[in-house]
Amino acid sequence: MSQATLKIYRYNPEEDAKPHYDTFTLEVEPEDRILDTLEHIKGYIDGSLSFRRSCAHGVCGSDAMRINGHSRLACKVLVKDLDAGEILIEPLLGLPVLKDLIVDLTPFFDHYKEIMPYLVNNDPPPEKERLQSEAERARFDDTTKCILCAACTTACPPFWSNRRYVGPAAIVNAHRFIFDSRDQGTAERLEVLARPDGVWRCRTVFNCTEACPRGIRITKAIAEVKHAIETGDLTTFVTPVEEE
Amino acid sequence: MTQTHEFEVIIVGGGGAGLMAAMYASQGAKTAVISKLYPSRSHTGAAQGGIGAALGNSEEDHAEWHTFDTVKGSDYLGDQDAIEFMCLEAVQSVYDLEHMGLPFSRTPDGRIAQRYFGGHTNNVTGKPVMRSCYAADRTGHMILQTLYQQCIKNGIRFFDEYHVMDLLIENGAVAGVVAYELATGELHVFRAKAVIIATGGYGRIWEITSNAYSFTGDGVALTLRRGIPAEDMEFFQFHPTGILRLGILITEAVRGEGGVLINDKGERFMERYASHVKDLASRDVVSRAMYLEMREGRGIGGKRYLYLDVRPDTVNKYAEADGRTRPDGSLYRVTAQEILSKIPDITDFCRTYLGVDPVKDPIPVQPTAHYAMGGIPTDKLGRVVVDENNTVLPGLYAAGEVACVSVHGANRLGTNSLVDLIVFGKHAGIDAAKYAQGASLQPLPDDPTAYTQETIHKLMTGDGSEKVAEITRDLRAMMFDHVGVFRIEEGLKEAQVKLEELKERYQHVCVRDQSKQYNTELTNTWELGNLLDLAQAVTVAALARTESRGAHAREDYPKRDDANWLKHSLAWMKDGQIVLGYKPVTITKYQPKERVY
Ligand SMILES: Cc1cc2nc3c(=O)[nH]c(=O)nc-3n(C[C@H](O)[C@H](O)[C@H](O)COP(=O)(O)OP(=O)(O)OC[C@H]3O[C@@H](n4cnc5c(N)ncnc54)[C@H](O)[C@@H]3O)c2cc1C
Ligand code: SF4
Ligand code: FES
Numbered sequence: 001m002s003q004a005t006l007k008i009y010r011y012n013p014e015e016d017a018k019p020h021y022d023t024f025t026l027e028v029e030p031e032d033r034i035l036d037t038l039e040h041i042k043g044y045i046d047g048s049l050s051f052r053r054s055c056a057h058g059v060c061g062s063d064a065m066r067i068n069g070h071s072r073l074a075c076k077v078l079v080k081d082l083d084a085g086e087i088l089i090e091p092l093l094g095l096p097v098l099k100d101l102i103v104d105l106t107p108f109f110d111h112y113k114e115i116m117p118y119l120v121n122n123d124p125p126p127e128k129e130r131l132q133s134e135a136e137r138a139r140f141d142d143t144t145k146c147i148l149c150a151a152c153t154t155a156c157p158p159f160w161s162n163r164r165y166v167g168p169a170a171i172v173n174a175h176r177f178i179f180d181s182r183d184q185g186t187a188e189r190l191e192v193l194a195r196p197d198g199v200w201r202c203r204t205v206f207n208c209t210e211a212c213p214r215g216i217r218i219t220k221a222i223a224e225v226k227h228a229i230e231t232g233d234l235t236t237f238v239t240p241v242e243e244e
Numbered sequence: 245m246t247q248t249h250e251f252e253v254i255i256v257g258g259g260g261a262g263l264m265a266a267m268y269a270s271q272g273a274k275t276a277v278i279s280k281l282y283p284s285r286s287h288t289g290a291a292q293g294g295i296g297a298a299l300g301n302s303e304e305d306h307a308e309w310h311t312f313d314t315v316k317g318s319d320y321l322g323d324q325d326a327i328e329f330m331c332l333e334a335v336q337s338v339y340d341l342e343h344m345g346l347p348f349s350r351t352p353d354g355r356i357a358q359r360y361f362g363g364h365t366n367n368v369t370g371k372p373v374m375r376s377c378y379a380a381d382r383t384g385h386m387i388l389q390t391l392y393q394q395c396i397k398n399g400i401r402f403f404d405e406y407h408v409m410d411l412l413i414e415n416g417a418v419a420g421v422v423a424y425e426l427a428t429g430e431l432h433v434f435r436a437k438a439v440i441i442a443t444g445g446y447g448r449i450w451e452i453t454s455n456a457y458s459f460t461g462d463g464v465a466l467t468l469r470r471g472i473p474a475e476d477m478e479f480f481q482f483h484p485t486g487i488l489r490l491g492i493l494i495t496e497a498v499r500g501e502g503g504v505l506i507n508d509k510g511e512r513f514m515e516r517y518a519s520h521v522k523d524l525a526s527r528d529v530v531s532r533a534m535y536l537e538m539r540e541g542r543g544i545g546g547k548r549y550l551y552l553d554v555r556p557d558t559v560n561k562y563a564e565a566d567g568r569t570r571p572d573g574s575l576y577r578v579t580a581q582e583i584l585s586k587i588p589d590i591t592d593f594c595r596t597y598l599g600v601d602p603v604k605d606p607i608p609v610q611p612t613a614h615y616a617m618g619g620i621p622t623d624k625l626g627r628v629v630v631d632e633n634n635t636v637l638p639g640l641y642a643a644g645e646v647a648c649v650s651v652h653g654a655n656r657l658g659t660n661s662l663v664d665l666i667v668f669g670k671h672a673g674i675d676a677a678k679y680a681q682g683a684s685l686q687p688l689p690d691d692p693t694a695y696t697q698e699t700i701h702k703l704m705t706g707d708g709s710e711k712v713a714e715i716t717r718d719l720r721a722m723m724f725d726h727v728g729v730f731r732i733e734e735g736l737k738e739a740q741v742k743l744e745e746l747k748e749r750y751q752h753v754c755v756r757d758q759s760k761q762y763n764t765e766l767t768n769t770w771e772l773g774n775l776l777d778l779a780q781a782v783t784v785a786a787l788a789r790t791e792s793r794g795a796h797a798r799e800d801y802p803k804r805d806d807a808n809w810l811k812h813s814l815a816w817m818k819d820g821q822i823v824l825g826y827k828p829v830t831i832t833k834y835q836p837k838e839r840v841y
Contacts, residue, residue, distance in 0.1 A: 043713025047765040048757035084447035118393035119345025
C-alpha cells in the first residue's frame with residue numbers, strides 16, 4: 001500500500017460555468033489499474049465522478065481518457081506504470097466534453113460510418129465458407145484488432161484542428177476491409193478516403209500509433225491506404241517515415 | 245418529460261444475441277435496438293476462444309457428436325431437442341458469419357480454422373476434436389464487430405446509452421419497455437408488439453469474475469419483478485482459469501493449444517481427475533479439481549492459486565506423453581512463436597496485468613465466475629415461457645446469455661455460448677418479426693413510468709447511511725465464499741441470512757449525484773438492486789437442490805440424483821421472497837449416464 005494523488009478534470013454542465021480540477025488522495029497498490037482508483041473514488045469519496053467503463057481489461061474501448069497527458073485506457077494502465085507524483089486524469093481531446101471524463105462520441109462514430117465499415121461482396125455466397133489463404137488473412141490482421149476506443153483520433157493534431165478529418169480510427173477500419181481479399185468495396189472506400197478530409201490530412205505525426213491500446217501500427221496502415229490511393233496497388237507493404 | 249416511441253420489435257441489448265436478432269427482425273418489422281452501452285462495448289467482444297460448430301475442416305466431426313457432447317456437458321439437464329437444433333444450426337450460422345465478413349483464422353487450405361476445446365470430443369475415440377472455429381483469441385470481438393458492421397450496413401436504428409429499467413405487460417401480452425436515457429436523465433417509453441431481451445449475464449454477483457462491470461443481470465431482474473420466473477439459477481459456471489485476483493479470463497484455448505495445469509509439486513494433476521481428456525475436461529470438472537488440489541495444500545506456495553503452463557517445453561513434453569499428433573499424423577510440437585501467434589491477447593493481458601510472459605513463465609490462475617446457465621426461460625424460437633407448462637407470454641422473447649432455453653443445462657461447454665447467441669438470436673429475431681406482423685400494439689398502462697420513477701426517486705432520496713460500494717463488495721465476497729464452486733447447506737443458509745441483511749442495507753443507500761446528465765451513480769445503484777435479487781434466486785435454488793450436477797456441487801450431496809432432480813427449477817419473486825417450482829427436462833435420444841471425462 002502506498003498513497004497516490006489524482007488530479008481529475010471535472011465538469012458538470014448543470015452546475016459549472018467552466019471546468020475545474022479536483023484532487024483526491026487514496027491508498028493504492030502498485031498493481032491497481034487507474035480504473036480501480038477511479039472506481040474507488042466514485043464508490044467511497046465522490047459518487048458524482050463520471051466516466052465510462054465496462055470490461056476492465058482493455059477489450060471494450062469504454063474508458064479511453066488522458067492519463068498524464070497521453071490517450072490511454074484507464075483499465076490498461078497500472079499505478080506502477082506511471083512516474084511517481086500526482087496523476088493527471090483528463091477527458092480525451094478534440095471531442096466535446098459532456099461531463100467529467102465523458103466525451104461526445106457522435107462525431108467519432110459518424111466518421112467511422114463514412115468509410116463503409118462492412119464487408120461489401122455482391123456475389124452469391126458459396127455453400128460453405130469463402131476461401132482465404134493464411135497469407136491473405138494475415139494481410140489485414142493488425143487492423144481487425146480495433147475496439148473503437150477513440151484514443152488515436154483524439155490524439156491526432158490534424159483532427160484537433162479540423163474535425164471533419166475522418167481520423168486514424170476510421171482509416172484503420174477502412175484498411176481492415178480494403179486489404180481483405182473477400183471485399184469488393186475498395187474503389188468506393190478509396191474514393192471517400194481520397195477526398196480533402198480523408199487520408200491526406202494525416203501528417204504522419206505517429207501520435208495515433210503511440211496511443212493505440214491494441215498495439216495497431218496505425219501509421220503504417222494509413223501509409224498503405226495512401227499508397228493504394230496513389231498507385232491502386234494493394235499488395236506492397238509500406239513503412240512510413242517519421243516526419244521531423 | 246417522457247417521450248414515447250413506437251416500434252414493432254424492440255431489442256434490449258446490443259451484444260451478439262441482440263445484434264443477430266436485430267439483423268433478422270429488421271427484415272420483417274420496424275425494429276430498434278436499445279443498449280445501455282455502445283453496442284461495440286458489449287461483453288460479447290470479450291469472448292476469446294471460439295465458436296463451436298462441426299464443420300470438420302481439420303478432422304472428422306459431426307453435428308450429432310456436438311449434440312451428444314453438449315448433452316453430456318450439461319450433465320443431462322439440457323433439453324435435447326433444443327441442443328440438437330442448436331448444433332445442427334451452428335454449422336450454417338458459422339458460414340453465415342463468414343459470409344458477413346468475419347475474419348476467421350484460416351487452415352493452410354484457406355478454410356475456417358478450428359481448435360480443441362474442453363468437452364468437445366470425437367464420439368468414437370473419445371479423444372478431443374477440433375470443433376472451435378476461431379479468430380485468434382478474439383473470436384467474440386470479431387463476432388461483435390462483424391454484426392455491428394452489418395447492422396450499420398442495414399441501417400438498423402440504435403438507441404445507445406439507454407438503460408432499460410422496466411418491462412410493460414398489458415392484457416397478458418408485451419406492451420413495451422421503459423428506458424432511462426443516460427445523456428439526459430429522461431425516461432422514454434418504447435411501445436412495441438414484441439420485445440427481445442438480450443442483456444447478457446450476471447457474473448458481477450461474485451468477487452472473482454471474468455465478467456464486465458455491466459454484467460448485472462438487468463434482463464432477468466426486470467422480468468422477475470414482472471412475475472416471470474427465472475430458470476435453473478443455481479447453475480453458474482466457474483471457469484478454471486481466471487488471472488489471479490483479477491479474474492480476467494485466460495481462454496480454454498490455451499489448454500486447447502497444449503497448455504496444462506500444474507500444482508505446487510509440479511504435477512499435472514488433471515491426469516488424476518479426468519484420465520482421458522485431462523486438462524480438456526468440462527469446466528465444472530476442472531474447477532472442482534483445482535479447489536480440491538488447493539484444499540489439499542497443493543496450491544502454489546500453499547496459496548489459493550495454481551499455474552497454467554503454456555511454455556513450449558511443457559507443452560511439447562505433455563503432448564509427447566499424450567501421443568498428440570497433428571492432422572497429418574506428425575508429432576505435435578510448438579514453438580514460442582506459434583503459441584504467441586495463437587494467443588496474442590492473452591499474452592498482452594499477462595504482460596500488462598501480471599508482468600508475466602506466458603511463453604517464459606507459468607501463469608498464476610484461479611477459478612473465476614464466468615457464465616450464467618440459468619436465466620429467462622424460453623423455447624427454441626426464443627419465446628419466453630412463464631410456467632411449468634411452458635405457456636408462452638405473447639410478444640416476449642429472450643436470447644443469449646440472459647436466456648435459458650435450456651441448451652447448457654447444468655454446465656455449458658466452451659464455445660457454446662457464442663453458438664447460442666447466433667442461433668437463438670437469429671430465431672428470436674425471425675419469430676418476433678413474424679409475431680409482430682399479426683399482432684397489434686397493446687395499450688399502455690395509465691402511468692407507464694410509475695414504477696421506474698418511484699424507484700429512482702427512492703434511490704435519490706434515501707437516508708444515505710449505507711454505501712453502494714460497500715454493499716457491492718460485501719455481496720460479492722459473501723457469494724464467492726458460500727455460493728461458489730462448492731456449496732453446503734450451512735453455507736447456503738448463512739448466505740440467505742446475509743442476503744436479507746444486504747437487502748435491508750440497500751434500503752438505506754442514497755445517490756449523491758443529483759444531476760440528470762450521465763448519472764452513472766444512479767445506474768450503478770440500480771444495478772446493485774438487480775444483483776441482490778438475482779443472488780437471492782441463485783441461493784434459494786441452490787439450497788433446494790440436494791444433489792450435485794454440473795456446476796452445482798453440494799458437498800453434503802455429492803452425487804447426481806436423477807430420480808429426484810432431473811428437472812429444471814423455476815424461481816418466482818413474490819413479495820420479495822423466492823418461490824420455487826420445477827419442470828421436466830426434454831430427453832430425446834440420450835438417456836442419462838454417468839459422466840466420465
Ligand atoms: C472473458 C469472456 C470470454 C468468453 N469466451 C467465450 C468463448 O470463447 N466462446 C463462447 O462461446 N463464449 C464465451 N464467453 C461467453 C460469451 O461471450 C457470452 O456469454 C456472450 O457473449 C453474451 O452475449 P450476449 O449477447 O448475451 O450479451 P452481451 O454481449 O453482454 O450484450 C448485452 C447487451 O445488453 C445491453 N444491456 C444490458 N443491460 C441493459 C439494460 N438494462 N438496458 C439496455 N441494455 C442493456 C448491453 O449494453 C449489451 O449491449 C466468454 C465470456 C467472457 C466474459
Ligand atoms: S485504432 Fe487503436 S486507438 Fe484507434 S480506435 Fe482502434 S483501438 Fe482505439
Ligand atoms: S473498461 Fe473496457 S477497455 Fe477499459
